[in-house]
Amino acid sequence: MQGGPATIEVRQLTRRFGSLKAVDRVSLSVTQGRIFGLLGSNGAGKTTLIKMLTTLLPPSEGDALVAGASILDAPRQVRQRIGYVPQMLSADGSLTARENLLFSARLYGVAARDRAARIAEALRFMGLEEAAGRLVKTYSGGMIRRLELAQAMLHRPEVLFLDEPTIGLDPLARHAVWERLESLRREFNTTVLLTTHDMEEADRLCDELAILHSGALAVTGRPEELRAAISATATLDDVFAHYCGGTIEEGGRFTDIREARATARRVG
Numbered sequence: 001m002q003g004g005p006a007t008i009e010v011r012q013l014t015r016r017f018g019s020l021k022a023v024d025r026v027s028l029s030v031t032q033g034r035i036f037g038l039l040g041s042n043g044a045g046k047t048t049l050i051k052m053l054t055t056l057l058p059p060s061e062g063d064a065l066v067a068g069a070s071i072l073d074a075p076r077q078v079r080q081r082i083g084y085v086p087q088m089l090s091a092d093g094s095l096t097a098r099e100n101l102l103f104s105a106r107l108y109g110v111a112a113r114d115r116a117a118r119i120a121e122a123l124r125f126m127g128l129e130e131a132a133g134r135l136v137k138t139y140s141g142g143m144i145r146r147l148e149l150a151q152a153m154l155h156r157p158e159v160l161f162l163d164e165p166t167i168g169l170d171p172l173a174r175h176a177v178w179e180r181l182e183s184l185r186r187e188f189n190t191t192v193l194l195t196t197h198d199m200e201e202a203d204r205l206c207d208e209l210a211i212l213h214s215g216a217l218a219v220t221g222r223p224e225e226l227r228a229a230i231s232a233t234a235t236l237d238d239v240f241a242h243y244c245g246g247t248i249e250e251g252g253r254f255t256d257i258r259e260a261r262a263t264a265r266r267v268g
Contacts, residue, residue: 037206083152093137142173
């Protein structure tokens with residue numbers, strides 16, 4: 001893909017769980033300032049790959065450079081340079097948005113003199129200024145997701161990882177999150193890597209896509225290129241079906257399914 005330097009370089013990354021190879025020698029590159037989407041059926045390895053790239057899970061083989069740091073040799077530097085929004089709830093419902101952001105600012109090591117300005121900027125950017133003093137447990141699902149994005153961006157990371165960022169959200173909330181992500185990329189040149197099952201989301205947001213199937217990389221490319229390679233009238237659903245065998249897998253690890261359902265319940 002044409003563009004600037006790569007912010008993420010994945011090199012033959014592999015992860016085994018016993019005899020199961022959840023991620024199988026995946027190599028890919030994500031250009032700085034791009035939004036890159038990972039598609040795949042449940043159990044295809046998307047979340048496992050993100051967990052390795054965010055240093056939450058060690059690889060069995062291979063390596064990756066994230067914002068110039070190796071996940072094997074410099075995991076602390078990687079964590080300092082990234083933001084991560086998992087499927088599961090990462091905001092505390094018993095705190096206000098402002099209190100959540102203050103906690104995140106301390107956690108990420110934002111200097112005390114900068115915290116108030118950063119928090120005010122984050123609330124304004126995510127459209128949460130008026131609700132900043134309310135308990136997060138009173139928020140809608142879309143508001144919670146925007147707050148979680150604000151938390152992950154407080155320290156101005158070079159790379160933002162999102163695992164199913166709009167799962168369970170209604171259409172209006174989904175579009176609001178998409179607009180914020182596009183603004184993040186436009187205003188801060190943030191590189192975003194996200195997983196999704198939503199083909200509209202992938203088509204709208206992503207500059208480039210990768211489809212994982214049974215832990216291996218099936219194809220990468222721009223959405224329009226992937227569609228054109230199938231037929232002149234193909235949709236991303238057609239692309240997905242083509243590279244994933246034409247069926248929706250019933251599999252997926254129990255923990256992945258449990259997390260996805262829990263996320264859908266709490267934002268629904």
